[in-house]
Amino acid sequence: MDCSKKRFSTSFILPYSLFFAAAIALTSCAAPRALRPPPSEAPPPSGGQSYRVMGQTYRVLGSSKGYVEKGMASWYGTKFHGRKTANGEIYDMEKFTAAHRILPLGTYVKVKRTDGKGESVVVKINDRGPFVDNRVIDLSRAAARQLDMLNEGVAPVLVTALGEEILQGKTDEITLRPRLDYTAGEFSVQVGAFTVKENAEGLVRRMKDEHGTAYLSLFERGDMDFFRVRVGKFTMREEAERFMDQLLRSGEFDHVFVVAR
Numbered sequence: 001m002d003c004s005k006k007r008f009s010t011s012f013i014l015p016y017s018l019f020f021a022a023a024i025a026l027t028s029c030a031a032p033r034a035l036r037p038p039p040s041e042a043p044p045p046s047g048g049q050s051y052r053v054m055g056q057t058y059r060v061l062g063s064s065k066g067y068v069e070k071g072m073a074s075w076y077g078t079k080f081h082g083r084k085t086a087n088g089e090i091y092d093m094e095k096f097t098a099a100h101r102i103l104p105l106g107t108y109v110k111v112k113r114t115d116g117k118g119e120s121v122v123v124k125i126n127d128r129g130p131f132v133d134n135r136v137i138d139l140s141r142a143a144a145r146q147l148d149m150l151n152e153g154v155a156p157v158l159v160t161a162l163g164e165e166i167l168q169g170k171t172d173e174i175t176l177r178p179r180l181d182y183t184a185g186e187f188s189v190q191v192g193a194f195t196v197k198e199n200a201e202g203l204v205r206r207m208k209d210e211h212g213t214a215y216l217s218l219f220e221r222g223d224m225d226f227f228r229v230r231v232g233k234f235t236m237r238e239e240a241e242r243f244m245d246q247l248l249r250s251g252e253f254d255h256v257f258v259v260a261r
Contacts, residue, residue: 059222064107064161066185066260068237070244071136073111073157075144076129085127092140099127099138100159108162111137111147113155118148122162134255187240188230189247191256193219200227207231230259 061067077093085091087105103109103125112120121143130138137159141150149155191207194200200216207214207229217228231247234240240258247253 061102061104064103064109064164067103067107067109067159067161068258068260069136069159070114070257071157071159072134072154073137073139073144073147073149073159074130074132074135074154075139075141075149077141077144087126089126091127094142095140096121096123096143096146097126097140098123098143099129100125100136101128101130103161104164107164109137110160110162111139111143112158112160113147113149114158115156117155119146121146185235185237185260187234187237187258187260188213188215188232189240189244189256190217190228190230190259191247191253192229193226194229195224195226197227200229203229 076099080091081093083091085097086099089097091097098109098111100107100109105125107125108122109125110120110122121139123139123143127138130136135154137157139147139149144150147155147157192200192203194203197216204214204216211231213233214229214231217230219226219228232240232243234243237258237260244256244258247256
């Protein structure tokens, strides 16, 4: 699939994924739910390792350092309560946990709705998912309740990595690596991903003409290469988010997000 039309999709931007394959059930009157078959017997991959799910090869991030992501959150509950998660823990829908496709297991993230509803929540990534292009995180029921999204099923969120747990002898003695300042650094806004390099280069040239700075970022998935178009160079995440909102309001892009360079 190639984003060669006026509206560009970033559904290929984060092509890392998990051990639980998922499908989406859509009806005209119910919120979508992620369906998960039993987990793989293989151990979850560590950072940098790759694996295949539903015919696609994915790679786990080596670190959560600098990870910030905007997108849609979903949640999973009763059907999976009591099952093993990707890191071997038992899923408890009343604990504050989540599934993520790319972050190392054991990462703690802050999840905040971007539409002003609910309260923010901190969850531990102990599972893999969701397996739907327009979802970025799958929350436990407890976390979804705090975000006031139980009835809606999905909600727009900002996910910010806080750090990865380090077990100190006992499993109940947990510390986090020092929290980085995720508000300062180098940021840009990703506006599209292409399988045809020439199409990506065309958008880069146009974005340079319109906004001054744009560049290509290559992602090699294993079976396919993606040429990601990123625009702008900002030293504060807030500046990058304002620029992202500007692009969304233009109506030209329907899926854009801030990335740390």
